[in-house]
Amino acid sequence: MKRGMNSGRLLLLAIAIVAVGVFALPSTVSLFSGQHRWYNISSNENQIPCKKCHADVYEEMMSMEPLSKKLAGKSSSPHSYMDENCELCHRTCFNMSYNPSTGKYEPSSGFIYASGAGTGSVSGVEAHAASTIECMDCHGISTDSGGGKWNHYGYEEYNGRCYLCHGGTGFYRGKDITVPFRDYADFISAGGFGLGTTGTDTGEHAAHKAFVLDSINDTKMEGSNEACIACHTSIPVKIRWTHGRSLEFNASYDKGLVLPPTHFNTSKYEANGTVNVTSYGNCTGAANTTKFPEPVTVWG
Amino acid sequence: MKMSKLVLLAIAVIAIGIFALPSTVSLFSGQHRWYNISGTGNEIPCIKCHADIYDEYLFTGVHGTLSGGSNSWTIGDEPNEACGACHRTAYEKKQGWTYGSGDGVDSTPGEEAHAASTVACMACHEFNNAYGAPAAGGFSMPFNNSSYVDPVSGLHFDYTDGTHPGGHAAHQGFIEGAINFSRMEDANEACLGCHTYIPVKINWTHARNLEFNATYNASLNLPPTHFDTSDYEANGSVEVTSYGNYTGGANTTAFPTPVAIWDS
Numbered sequence: 001m002k003r004g005m006n007s008g009r010l011l012l013l014a015i016a017i018v019a020v021g022v023f024a025l026p027s028t029v030s031l032f033s034g035q036h037r038w039y040n041i042s043s044n045e046n047q048i049p050c051k052k053c054h055a056d057v058y059e060e061m062m063s064m065e066p067l068s069k070k071l072a073g074k075s076s077s078p079h080s081y082m083d084e085n086c087e088l089c090h091r092t093c094f095n096m097s098y099n100p101s102t103g104k105y106e107p108s109s110g111f112i113y114a115s116g117a118g119t120g121s122v123s124g125v126e127a128h129a130a131s132t133i134e135c136m137d138c139h140g141i142s143t144d145s146g147g148g149k150w151n152h153y154g155y156e157e158y159n160g161r162c163y164l165c166h167g168g169t170g171f172y173r174g175k176d177i178t179v180p181f182r183d184y185a186d187f188i189s190a191g192g193f194g195l196g197t198t199g200t201d202t203g204e205h206a207a208h209k210a211f212v213l214d215s216i217n218d219t220k221m222e223g224s225n226e227a228c229i230a231c232h233t234s235i236p237v238k239i240r241w242t243h244g245r246s247l248e249f250n251a252s253y254d255k256g257l258v259l260p261p262t263h264f265n266t267s268k269y270e271a272n273g274t275v276n277v278t279s280y281g282n283c284t285g286a287a288n289t290t291k292f293p294e295p296v297t298v299w300g
Numbered sequence: 301m302k303m304s305k306l307v308l309l310a311i312a313v314i315a316i317g318i319f320a321l322p323s324t325v326s327l328f329s330g331q332h333r334w335y336n337i338s339g340t341g342n343e344i345p346c347i348k349c350h351a352d353i354y355d356e357y358l359f360t361g362v363h364g365t366l367s368g369g370s371n372s373w374t375i376g377d378e379p380n381e382a383c384g385a386c387h388r389t390a391y392e393k394k395q396g397w398t399y400g401s402g403d404g405v406d407s408t409p410g411e412e413a414h415a416a417s418t419v420a421c422m423a424c425h426e427f428n429n430a431y432g433a434p435a436a437g438g439f440s441m442p443f444n445n446s447s448y449v450d451p452v453s454g455l456h457f458d459y460t461d462g463t464h465p466g467g468h469a470a471h472q473g474f475i476e477g478a479i480n481f482s483r484m485e486d487a488n489e490a491c492l493g494c495h496t497y498i499p500v501k502i503n504w505t506h507a508r509n510l511e512f513n514a515t516y517n518a519s520l521n522l523p524p525t526h527f528d529t530s531d532y533e534a535n536g537s538v539e540v541t542s543y544g545n546y547t548g549g550a551n552t553t554a555f556p557t558p559v560a561i562w563d564s
Contacts, residue, residue: 030356
């Protein structure tokens with residue numbers, strides 16, 4: 001009797017497994033859902049949804065300004081409108097390179113990225129979908145007459161999207177918006193370092209010039225990006241400062257000094273000794289010298 | 301009483317048998333009508349079993365021409381041709397693999413695979429591919445090794461040629477990680493992650509902060525700057541999870557819905 005019961009259950013189980021298999025197996029042959037539906041990349045501009053993999057980057061971009069403010073065209077940050085336009089930077093046609101012999105940023109040939117589909121498609125040369133970029137690729141441009149080095153308004157990634165950088169009217173998230181006009185010449189130049197970003201860029205008083213030049217020499221990031229993003233983004237920064245400890249100089253009595261009541265000439269100024277102090281700055285810009293203030297990063 | 305029940309049961313069984321048995325002698329309808337596979341290429345209707353893949357393909361933006369479509373985003377009338385183009389012809393052309401084909405005396409037994417094989421996207425999209433498909437250029441040779449071999453397929457794929465050296469590809473590490481991972485062939489995880497509608501979840505570990513030394517240097521002749529900076533490091537880590545659904549929707553807490561194309 002017990003054996004009969006077991007046989008019945010076994011049969012039922014077998015039928016259930018077969019039934020499940022009939023319906024389920026064909027769907028599991030393809031490892032992932034959606035892997036046989038490709039994004040249409042037939043246009044020459046980027047059509048891959050970058051944020052599908054880079055939601056963290058997307059949320060950082062979205063957190064810069066409220067969406068309502070952006071849709072009203074009132075965002076003060078040009079980058080905030082690039083939340084869904086990664087290609088403006090990471091597939092840029094601009095390529096500025098620092099020339100150590102001249103001490104200036106100079107135009108180089110832009111990268112060729114993969115684009116299109118089927119016949120007429122372009123294989124990437126230096127990069128496929130995207131490249132790491134140097135902030136100065138855009139912010140180091142000395143001049144762009146349009147018909148010169150980079151006829152960039154005809155570049156597929158930029159065509160019809162002038163407003164994102166220059167201001168004006170454009171199509172953003174399904175509606176036409178107008179953002180304040182920002183001009184065309186020298187409007188985003190990171191001038192003031194003497195790196196040739198404008199015709200009048202002397203940089204002779206730049207407190208951070210060494211920072212920029214050292215960043216260029218450091219290979220952790222491209223070009224001067226370490227310096228750019230340390231100051232301009234929400235990354236926490238820790239700096240081990242070695243300051244001069246004391247100011248030393250001579251003060252010599254000079255009875256002939258004609259600046260009463262001053263009777264001392266000062267000379268031989270020196271900064272002597274060293275003091276080590278560590279500076280911790282968090283994502284909000286808060287700071288102290290013992291540890292990172294909380295929250296340290298934008299992610300808590 | 302007991303006898304009458306037995307008779308009733310017997311009648312019922314016979315009645316069912318009259319209608320059902322002729323069909324069930326052959327367990328399934330159609331199982332004795334074979335597809336004609338006398339030609340040289342694939343003649344099996346793959347989509348019969350893979351209707352889910354066919355449904356995905358119906359809305360694809362790429363590979364339409366493989367089924368006879370007039371362009372990449374237009375599907376043609378021969379969807380099974382598209383299946384065969386990737387899952388049979390790609391390796392036939394690249395490596396001379398032999399799949400089962402034909403019937404009777406002229407048939408060819410499959411060798412490396414019978415009806416179909418899994419396939420690396422790069423089988424068609426490498427440089428100098430036999431298909432004439434667009435090369436997925438812009439990457440360097442994986443691992444800087446010009447003779448690297450995909451551990452899953454055991455094949456080498458040309459990620460570069462003389463005029464497409466890469467060197468600045470932001471996703472080079474993605475490609476190499478995908479090659480090392482043996483769930484799919486070669487770098488397919490990376491290819492599919494970007495180019496298809498699969499939802500993607502990535503556990504990102506970012507560097508937490510930038511650290512460097514700023515050291516007073518009396519001789520620095522960049523007035524008024526007196527600090528050399530050095531020893532740049534990216535220290536610590538911050539973990540963030542990125543969820544992207546099939547439409548490209550994204551956030552960092554959960555998959556945006558609908559997650560998969562089959563959820564919509």
